[in-house]
Amino acid sequence: MARIGVDVGGTFTDLVLEIEGENEGANRVYVHKVPSTPWDQSEGVLRGILEICRIGGIYPSDVRLIVHGTTVATNITIEHNGAEVGMLTTRGFRDILHIARHKRPENFSLQFDVPWQSRPLVKRRNRIAISERVMPPHGEVTQALAEDEVRAAAELFKARGIRSVIVCFLYSFLNSAHERRAKEIIQEVLPDAYVSCSSEVANVIREYERFSTTAMNAYVGPKTSLYLKNLEQKLLEAGIKAHLRIMQSNGGVSTVEKCSKEAVSILMSGLAGGVMGGRWAGALSEEKNVITVDIGGTSADFSTIPDGKVKIMNPRDTYVGAYPILAPMIDLATMGAGGGSIAYIDEGGAFRVGPRSAGADPGPACYGKGGTEPTVTDAQVVLGRLDPDHFLGGGIEIDAELAREAIRTKVAEPLGLTVEEAALGIIRILNSNMSLAIRANSVAKGYDPRKFALAPFGGAGPLNGVALAEAVSAREVIVPPAPGITAAIGLLVTDMQYEFTRSVPTLLKNVEQPAIDKLNRVIDELTSLCRERLDDDDVPPDNQHFVRIAECRYHGQGFELRAEIPDGRVDGEKLAAVKSNFQAQHKRDYGWSFDDVDVEIVTIRIIGIARTRPLAWPELEDAAGTGPEAALMYERPTIFDDRKTYATPRYDRKKLKAGHELSGPAIIVQHDSTTLVPPGYVAKVSTKGNIHINAQRV
Known part of the structure; x- marks a missing residue:
């Protein structure tokens, strides 16, 4: 049996393939990356699956399970391009989605924006009041459902071309009969409509949050459902009859059918896999207290895992794009910071990095795809931390001169800095922003980072891991065996x-x-x-x-x-x-x-x-007292955070063995990521393939 985890990021789509060993032989594990296809994520997903099957030497039909982490629902909320939604609600409560909790998002600003009013999930003209009433505390019906009003509303939605409808009646969590009957009538009039009842999506107390959650489900549901079913069909047409499972925001996986009906449950799908992968990496080294740091091309995500237990957010904190969502979500912090984050001088003359990103297309200036704005990746190239001839194993050609030119014209000259000083500034601002987010997810919630290992992963995570650990005083740094694919690995270790x-x-x-x-x-x-x-x-x-x-x-x-x-x-x-x-x-x-x-x-x-079967990651060969010389590739000058330039050796991670130790400065190169070991630090390779980085003992 073979199974695949596939995680779609803003820049790359990451894949991991596990093939069970025959006749009690060892399992084989392969990792792969392909560029993401933002216009249709399924294209990149399908291409990656076919390519990793070729790499693993199996037929696509041999795959029995595919677990997918997707940002489709998330992107809809960010881009505000969801479905037009019609709403039926109890008479007298038409404006709950507008009134909300009557809180000002910024108490002392005269120019604040109220997203649930300026960009409502359901426009007021599409919110229709219906005569009905259920009363607490036991859900007694005091006014029967006016079925003729429901049918008339459905006909109105049909005339307006609305194909996504929600039914949100007061106290339906006590008695859902009216909502269920209204749904039946709507489906008679609009048989192809995407219909959601609040008692199905969030069967809990609090009408505003329940209504908002249901509205978000209908807003993202049609496109999300179309994407998932389209992907399922494409896999079948390619001869892949595997069970397709989708990562949910709560750190579990579920079926396409369930996630299509309850799209609100996968709003954080693309982020949750990284947290599960970070926990898995810690477990490889028997470390239960882990702070996960997932830095990709467009965003960075952080989560604190105490005693091996993934935390779920309190309901009061579960917001997506300023809209409250009563769906369980892993407790994590996310921000626009990654390899593609753009550095710029704002209108007030301040030096900033992110949250805007160059994304996959055109990407950083050094990619040579037409990008002219300097990014974090460009800064790493200028500092000599990413080598043009070994970036992503040589799979992507990068031009260092394009990186220098972008930083020189857009940042260095306006601020009167050298190109190298500007590049260091980009990295420092990025790390400062990220360390604040890490503290917000750990210290501010009662967890002491000094008792935790920091696990950096994603394509850009291991480049920043030690600097972030220093900033938050984490105990050590643990770099997973395949950092750029760790989120995809997390999909295969999820229940x-x-x-x-x-x-x-x-x-x-x-x-x-x-x-x-x-x-x-x-x-x-x-x-x-x-x-x-x-x-x-x-x-x-x-x-x-x-x-x-x-x-x-x-x-x-x-x-x-x-x-x-x-x-x-x-x-x-x-x-x-x-x-x-x-x-x-x-x-x-x-x-x-x-x-x-x-x-x-x-x-x-x-x-x-x-419970899912654990991913059997292969153990490394023991170094048996030998040094890492066989893994040494070459030396190149590299600038570190102390502003000094060091002749820094590069090591091929594939050739490192269990027990090898590397003294900084050093750079460890692999296909999916690059690990930076600054001066004064030592990196040690564990049996399971993790790299432990700690300060040298004086």
């Missing part, structure tokens, strides 16, 4: 996950048996839904695992934190454990907790998991 939620507001103080019975009933129902999905995917019962989460808050608080529910039927003892788990989490997040304040369960979340 399949399904999540179902339901709001069941329950105060834990003096809780009575009927309330406990309701909690058990909801847990059973949600678990059954997870089990059905896993059964449909032919997951054997012994590989079905269920995580039970109570999202809790102190009574009167605005948002919840997650607390695990112990296994077994819920009773008073288990609810006490839930309260204890919540208070421990509250103390970790905020530094304090209350023992004498009521705790309230707001939402029950059940996660159905199918």
Whole structure:
């Protein structure tokens, strides 16, 4: 059996192929990169899959599983080119998406932008009020659904050419009957429409966030669904009958069908694979505390993984493009910083780097594709850290003179600097911006970077790893075996996950048996839904695992934190454990907790998991006391952060063996990335292929 992980980035599409060994032989692993095709990501994906199959010496039909990380849904939100959405909502609540939480994004600015008003996911003329009413606390129907109004609204949408519709009624998380019936009527009138109910997409309390999440699902859903199904068809036409799975924002994978219907669940698909890959790299060295640093061509992503556990964002923080999204997402920080980030002088004369990027086309000036603006990659070339004849294994030709010219004309001369000084400035600004983002995701959330290893990957990560570790005082640097492909590797070490939620507001103080019975009933129902999905995917019962989460808050608080529910039927003892788990989490997040304040369960979340087989990365041959001389390629002058130029040896990573040590300055070259070892540091190669970089002991 063969399986492939394919991750689409802004500049390159990364792939990893694992082929199971025959007759108990060792598994073979291959990695590959191809340029991304932003106009249609599936073209680059298909090309990469066919090429890596040739590299691995297998037929495309031999592939049984493809796991895909995509930025299609993310790009739609960034570019604001989603579907025109029609909305049905409860009469009197037409403007919830406009009013939102009535917060000013910038309290003291007179010129602030309110994205949910200036760029609404649903235009006001397409928000139609419907007579119906469901009331709390038990979902009683006090006004029947006006089916004639629903049908008239659907006819209006049809006349306007709207083919993406949402149904968002008040308190539908308590009783979804009206939403389900309205959906049936819409599908009778618009049989080909993309229809989403809020009770299907985000079946939880808080009408604004629930409506916004459903609106985003309908906004990105049609194009995302079209892309996924188009990719699936192209794979079949190419003779690839593999199961196609999609990376979700929560760090799990799911089916094309599920991700097409719930496109909002893959808004962070392209970012999540990197976090899972960083955790995998740490595990290769038995390191559980890892800060992942994924730096590609257009963006950089950071996540703090304590004790090997990937963190999920609090609901109050899950925003995409200023729109609240009640879908579970890995806790990460992202910014426009990467190899393609453009350096420029702004209108006020300040020296800036990013977030604008040269992307894949035209790319950095040194690519020779017509780009004239200086980028981070151009700066690395000028400093001698990227060699023109060995960039990406020689797969892309770069011109150092074009890089120098771009930096000279756009940055160095306007600021009165030499080209080398300007190039160093570009790198320093980039690293300063990124170190602030790392601290925001670690120190600001109660985690001490001094207890963590920093794992830099992506095409540009290992060039910046040591400088970032110095800036945040990380314990050491661990460079994965294939840094530029680590996000793709993360796709193959990710479990399949399904999540179902339901709001069941329950105060834990003096809780009575009927309330406990309701909690058990909801847990059973949600678990059954997870089990059905896993059964449909032919997951054997012994590989079905269920995580039970109570999202809790102190009574009167605005948002919840997650607390695990112990296994077994819920009773008073288990609810006490839930309260204890919540208070421990509250103390970790905020530094304090209350023992004498009521705790309230707001939402029950059940996660159905199918464990994936670990990726069997081959071990390196032991150096057995020999030195790294066989891996030495040549020496070239290189400028480091101390402004000094050193004759710096280049080493071929493929020829390094377990136990080899390299004293800085040194540069380690491989096809998918380049690792910088500054003066005063030592790099040691581990058995599993990780490179550990630490300061030299004096």
